[in-house]
Amino acid sequence: MKILMVSHEYPPIGGGGANACMNLAHEYRGLGHDITIVTAWFPGQKERSRQEGLTVIRLKSRRRYKEHCGFGEMLSYLGMALPCAAGLHKKEQFDVAMVFFAIPSGPIGYYLKKRYGLPYIIRFGGGDIPGFQERFTFVYKLLGPFEKAIWRNADALVANSRGLRELAEKFDRKKEIKIIPNGVDIDFFREASGEKTEKNDCFRLLFVSRLIERKGLQFVIPQLAALRDACGGNVKLTIVGDGPYRRKLEEIAADCGVSDCILFAGQKDKAELAHYYQTADVFILPSQKEGMPNVVLEAMASSLPVVMTPCEGSEELIDGNGYVAKAEQFGEKLTRLAADRESREAMGRRSAELVRERFLWRSVAKRYERILEAVAAKR
Secondary structure (H helix, E strand, O other): EEEEEEEOOOOOOOOOOHHHHHHHHHHHHOOOOOOEEEEOOOOOOOOOEEEEEEEEEEEEOOOOOOOOOOHHEEEHHHHHHHHHHHHHHHHHHHEEEEEEEEOOOOOOOHHHHHHHOEEEEEEOOOOOOOOOHHHHHHHHHHHHHHHHHHHHHEEEEOOOHOOOOOOHHHHOOOOEEEEEEOEOOOOOOOOOOHHHHHOOOOEEEEEEEOOOOHHHHHHHHHHHHHHHHHOOOEEEEEEEEEOHHHHHHHHHHOOOHHHEEEEEEEEEOOOOOOHHHHHHHHHHEEEOOOOOOOHHHHHHHHHOOOEEEOOOOOHHHOOOOOOOOHHHHHHHHHHHHOOOHHHHHHHHHHHHHHHHHHHHHHHHHHHHHHHHHHHOOOO
16 A cells, blocks of 8 residues: 555654654555655754655654644644645555544645545544643634544544543544554563663662653652652652653752652653663653553563553553552552562563563554555545
8 A cells, every 4th residue: 555644743753643653654664565754844854765665754844842842833734734745645646644643634634535535544642632631722622623524534533542532532422433552662672681780779760751740740759758768768760851840840859858869861862761761660650641651661661560640541551560540649559569579570571571462563553554454445
């Protein structure tokens, strides 16, 4: 098949959705399909690159930051990507389009179908579903009728977790929403047996994500004092990521007297991340909302036990490899894990086992492939 993939984020910009787009594109190519991706440009990137079976076109929209973008930047991308995608289709005659996400890229799939009869599927990411982000409440209300039209005209809708599907169904139940989880690169994220022996008796926690209020660290940091006492002072929380909430988190740490327990490591590229996973004991994610967090999959591939909140994705990700608990209860769960090395190592092995069983990118891509082929066959 000739597949058009439309996403306003593609590495090195963006987060979990960008990562999913990239990995699926590479897997599709490995399955013998020809892929064209239309995404946003960022300094240092070529506007057009071509490898065998994979073309990436980056449009110079008003993208300012790697990690996030505002609604105005999304509109800028949409304004450039729609005519670009239309022109590409007239030349290439794609079989199907895969759209990441309903907002901002959904209108492109809708237009191509109405104008040229090109079928499209939408892969939800979270923020494109009304109710996911409070900062977009007004935008959700404004765009709601248009978004419903985009959903209902799609040939398939896919969420990456049961929780995300349930959130989507609260907005519109007119069309079936399939569930296909995210995957993880197990060749890159894996346990390094030699590094954990260097940690002495320190109990090391790891958090990886953008620092915004929704991620919930403000509820965990105050619990570190009691955890530090339970561990004889040897506790370290490494926070990898940056964002507008960092200063507030630093203030909370200082007020609670636990600044010495926390390392704010800042934003790291993928090449640097493996070391942080490999030298941790437990991964934490106290987030209030997610789609299916890639960082948890990366931690699992690195053989880490996980403590996370009952946010979207937790049902699929936690199965004997950690705990699902309210953020205010993390201290209790972490104290238990700190005292029982045998249990946490067993949970870490279970994490790696679950990844191999359920979350390999190739198996995820094959599930999408079946949907894409079925959609394209109806054309």
